[in-house]
Amino acid sequence: MLIQMTNIAKNYEIGEEVVHALRGVSLSIEKNEYVAIMGPSGSGKSTLMNILGCLDSPSEGTYDLNGKAVSDMTDDELAEVRNKEIGFVFQNFNLLSRSDSLHNTELPLIYLGVSRKKRRELAIASMQAVGLGERMHHKPSELSGGQRQRVAIARALVNNPSIILADEPTGNLDSKTGEEIMQIFEVLHSKGNTVILVTHEPYIAEHANRVIHILDGQVDSDKATENAIRRANGEKVVI
Amino acid sequence: MIILETIVLGIEQLRTHKLRAALSILGILISVGSVTGIVSLGDGLRSVVTKQFEKSGGPNQISVQSPREWYRNQKGRWVRRNWEEYLENRDMEFLQQASSHIDFVVPIIYMDRTVKYRSATASARIRASNQHHYKIENWEIASGRFISEADVKYASKVTVIGPELAHDLYGSENPVGKELRIEGDRYLVIGMLSELKFFGGTNERHMIIPYTTAQKRIFGNNRVSRFYVLTKAPEYVDEVVSQIRYAMKNLHEHADEFEIETGEGQIEQFNRVVFILKAVAGGIAGISLLVGGIGIMNIMLVSVTERTREIGIRKALGAKRRTILFQFILESIVLCLFGGGLGILLGIGLGAGLSAWIKSLTPAPFESIVSPGLMIFAVIYSAAIGLFFGVYPAFRASKLDPIEALRYE
Numbered sequence A: 001m002l003i004q005m006t007n008i009a010k011n012y013e014i015g016e017e018v019v020h021a022l023r024g025v026s027l028s029i030e031k032n033e034y035v036a037i038m039g040p041s042g043s044g045k046s047t048l049m050n051i052l053g054c055l056d057s058p059s060e061g062t063y064d065l066n067g068k069a070v071s072d073m074t075d076d077e078l079a080e081v082r083n084k085e086i087g088f089v090f091q092n093f094n095l096l097s098r099s100d101s102l103h104n105t106e107l108p109l110i111y112l113g114v115s116r117k118k119r120r121e122l123a124i125a126s127m128q129a130v131g132l133g134e135r136m137h138h139k140p141s142e143l144s145g146g147q148r149q150r151v152a153i154a155r156a157l158v159n160n161p162s163i164i165l166a167d168e169p170t171g172n173l174d175s176k177t178g179e180e181i182m183q184i185f186e187v188l189h190s191k192g193n194t195v196i197l198v199t200h201e202p203y204i205a206e207h208a209n210r211v212i213h214i215l216d217g218q219v220d221s222d223k224a225t226e227n228a229i230r231r232a233n234g235e236k237v238v239i
Numbered sequence B: 001m002i003i004l005e006t007i008v009l010g011i012e013q014l015r016t017h018k019l020r021a022a023l024s025i026l027g028i029l030i031s032v033g034s035v036t037g038i039v040s041l042g043d044g045l046r047s048v049v050t051k052q053f054e055k056s057g058g059p060n061q062i063s064v065q066s067p068r069e070w071y072r073n074q075k076g077r078w079v080r081r082n083w084e085e086y087l088e089n090r091d092m093e094f095l096q097q098a099s100s101h102i103d104f105v106v107p108i109i110y111m112d113r114t115v116k117y118r119s120a121t122a123s124a125r126i127r128a129s130n131q132h133h134y135k136i137e138n139w140e141i142a143s144g145r146f147i148s149e150a151d152v153k154y155a156s157k158v159t160v161i162g163p164e165l166a167h168d169l170y171g172s173e174n175p176v177g178k179e180l181r182i183e184g185d186r187y188l189v190i191g192m193l194s195e196l197k198f199f200g201g202t203n204e205r206h207m208i209i210p211y212t213t214a215q216k217r218i219f220g221n222n223r224v225s226r227f228y229v230l231t232k233a234p235e236y237v238d239e240v241v242s243q244i245r246y247a248m249k250n251l252h253e254h255a256d257e258f259e260i261e262t263g264e265g266q267i268e269q270f271n272r273v274v275f276i277l278k279a280v281a282g283g284i285a286g287i288s289l290l291v292g293g294i295g296i297m298n299i300m301l302v303s304v305t306e307r308t309r310e311i312g313i314r315k316a317l318g319a320k321r322r323t324i325l326f327q328f329i330l331e332s333i334v335l336c337l338f339g340g341g342l343g344i345l346l347g348i349g350l351g352a353g354l355s356a357w358i359k360s361l362t363p364a365p366f367e368s369i370v371s372p373g374l375m376i377f378a379v380i381y382s383a384a385i386g387l388f389f390g391v392y393p394a395f396r397a398s399k400l401d402p403i404e405a406l407r408y409e
Ligand SMILES: Nc1ncnc2c1ncn2[C@@H]1O[C@H](COP(=O)(O)OP(=O)(O)OP(=O)(O)O)[C@@H](O)[C@H]1O
Pocket: A012, A013, A014, A019, A020, A021, A039, A040, A041, A042, A043, A044, A045, A046, A047, A048, A091, B407
């Protein structure tokens, strides 16, 4: 099992009040699954993604990644996992505002220790894959929302991670560009990577094989998509 | 790999916050600058004094002085000795015969007198001595000649005078060949010294006469105030000192009261003074560097807070604690090195400016010296300050929780 979450809860204390962002989420995801997470705003999707991405730690429950308890890992081990195993597309992009898109894209490679030349090559390839070949030397403030989102995606893909976590990766894109991005995820999935993405759009979720609905910090439903069922029945599915 | 990235990052950081960086390195800049300036002056001073010292045979030189007539008793009061003993001509003669390592001996009798030429009067600092005197003082003759062996032998009434004295007595006329009077006695001016000023010391009002002349015509005894013994080479100094001690024991009852000093001893004393000067400068600088360092720490803390999100992003993408730690320490070091580098330039300028100013006050051959050692020290020291004061802010940065840092507004 790649991902095994048991009874994950996340509480935020704000003064007297306690916000229960997640209340006992259990789920397991296997290698090379393609999962869409849906749910209303504030239901806890980003919180769950942050925990999945080893950025945040749960208040309760256990999370095993690749058979290893994440709570046992040291800060440096977590950093290494984030660097090598996981490509994270943040809902709010989280780009370095003073650096151009090329530098933003190559950032994970710096911490991986890739040489400057190789880094440039990989970053450029990754940017071209998301259709940003022309915006290498623009800073985030000089890019449109959709372009920023694509830089964030290029950055998540650049170190060829085995797990892609994308928090609303097409939220700022028109449906055509959104489809282009989804094609990238499709390819990554077909290459054996695990893809988990958060979306509000049912047609985006249809790309996945499995949809998990989150409601009020709990798993409301967890089932295969119609396309997955059709695929399982041997039908050819074109989206 | 990451090191290079980090250095580039640090320099970029400085570029984006030019004014802030400039202000924060001001403390470092000023303290490194002032230390470099002061130490370069000290080194220059030492070098020029050492040069003068060597030129005047300093390393070969031993000074022997008559016992002081007044001394402090146990209660701290000044009292006059109840015995009198002086260096005399026979001491010199004895020594010159006893030792083969002595090159020459310069006896000196010091006295201040009013001298006259026609209606002009002037106060002269008389040094009654012999034909070797000018060698140990780096004096040069502007016109005429110095006193000769024969002048000493025959106790001639001849004199060599300093330039200011010459001016006071003779105006712009050439003094050589003219006469002057000391207490009614007439002396023939045979030479004039060229001007030599050296840190407060000056030969301008000097007047040199043969010591034999002073003994016979002014004092009526055989005493001298002090004499300098010049050995043939520096390595004989110790041996000659013990020979002098031996001679004194033979010739004087209170032999131990005669002060014997070597040139080396004097230069050591001087070096100690310069060292103390440098140490004090260093101490002041150390304190001001501390202040500068606190400035750096402050700016680094501000920088860490300001860049919390950036740190969060870097950590989220795989930067380890030590990578962040290293990044911020390096930034702090780069900042301090900038300050230190500019400080060295400032110090060189300061040293050059001050030495030019000193030169304008006295015509001493003076120049500040910035040794490579000093520069290396300044560079290493500023880097060390950067390291020391960068550690805490960098540590704070490295400890940030990634998700909290990402949420930071
Ligand atoms: N740092 C925090 N402090 C306090 N409460 C928080 C914090 N982060 C999230 N929450 C709360 O947890 C709940 C879940 O937030 P989360 O960001 O996971 O929602 P979401 O499902 O991603 O919503 P959206 O679709 O709008 O992105 C919300 O009620 C939110 O207010």
